[in-house]
């Protein structure tokens with residue numbers, strides 16, 4: 083390139099995700115692409131990787147359960163912002179027909195010379211780097227269309243890649259249409275393609291349904307373009323595992339494990355200890371700080387962020403929650419949509435339900451359930467309690483067996499414990515109720531009225547003690563037994 087000359091800008095990319103199919107092999111009432119792995123429906127993994135290319139257009143072809151597929155994709159963070167749009171394929175007449183539905187893209191300003199990157203919706207393991215490599219190969223070779231291929235030990239079910247003696251791509255033959263010799267080919271079509279916007283639609287209009295499935299096959303694009311004297315390319319990707327489609331529940335489980343494994347590897351590389359990476363379920367978006375230790379069978383889901391130096395016990399299930407630094411989550415806790423500040427200690431067997439906020443250094447112990455409540459700095463509820471719709475100040479002690487009676491059968495009511503309150507064990511706080519700053523509630527009380535600051539509230543029945551009662555009872559029983567024996 084001459085000095086000062088500018089590199090021609092790369093042609094824009096428009097992405098099209100094929101998501102209208104049914105997926106018979108899942109044996110499900112739900113379309114295949116909605117089956118969830120590592121926290122998101124299959125098709126969403128593909129769309130999110132595609133969005134990271136910041137394409138000039140991003141579209142999904144929907145048909146079967148179109149409303150559900152559209153909703154699932156729209157809910158994914160960032161996809162609507164990335165410009166995701168939907169194209170409907172009313173009848174599912176094959177992958178070629180699916181692409182044709184997106185023809186209006188071609189007329190759009192700026193897309194006439196675009197590369198159309200076409201992705202099957204069932205390749206959830208696809209990496210951004212692989213899509214970039216495919217695009218690069220396509221542009222460098224000057225091909226009209228490029229297909230990504232890979233070699234597999236068992237090619238059954240896949241389209242086989244047929245090449246000529248020079249190794250050039252001739253065609254792709256579907257498994258159901260393949261003859262004995264073609265069935266022996268181990269190079270398969272991964273269902274990821276690049277095609278020039280300017281030629282792809284005209285070529286696809288020429289596909290015929292004279293095949294085993296009676297469908298318009300997208301891969302028929304390649305021989306059609308060749309016949310027109312245009313160059314077509316097969317770009318081989320070495321790592322088959324990453325580009326394989328998920329067609330049944332066994333492949334779903336395998337792909338799921340791979341996604342979890344990937345996140346675990348990334349986290350370990352960034353300084354997180356994972357006791358057993360094969361038995362840990364961490365969604366791709368979960369963040370974990372340095373020197374945190376994650377126990378076996380932990381499930382960390384959704385937009386969860388865990389600080390540094392935390393300990394997450396075995397079987398902990400944390401979803402949509404934020405934990406500060408140095409938080410100790412003992413074994414078998416469930417934490418959902420909650421915020422936990424640094425230094426808190428939780429569990430074992432604690433349940434933090436949505437809307438829980440624990441401030442610094444709070445202790446929530448075994449068999450304590452907290453819902454939509456704030457627990458202030460340094461407060462403790464260590465055993466067997468239910469705290470719902472409560473606002474608990476700093477330095478409070480909530481005794482074992484305390485229950486906020488927040489529900490009257492119709493409405494939920496708040497409980498307020500001001501700073502430094504002491505609630506004796508086995509207390510019921512019948513909401514709405516407030517216990518003032520520094521007040522005490524005696525064990526076993528049912529508190530129905532507000533307790534002023536600094537007071538002691540007690541509502542239990544006065545204790546009665548009957549001296550010698552047990553001895554008298556023993557004697558009575560003895561006498562009765564002797565009388566009965568005498569009669570016999």
Ligand code: UD1
Pocket residue numbers: 100101102103104115143145171173174175176177178179180202203204239240241242254256270271272273298299300301326327
């Ligand atoms: C397809 C390829 C095959 C390749 C394999 C890779 C065709 C004809 N065959 O086969 O060569 O080896 O993928 O996994 O393309 N879809 C629609 N509308 C339709 C039909 C399908 O949107 O009318 C979507 C599906 O939702 C899916 C994708 O297209 O996301 C591929 O369809 P699928 O039925 O899985 O194709 P395969 O038989 O696996």
Ligand code: CA
Pocket residue numbers: 202204327328329
């Ligand atoms: Ca498939």
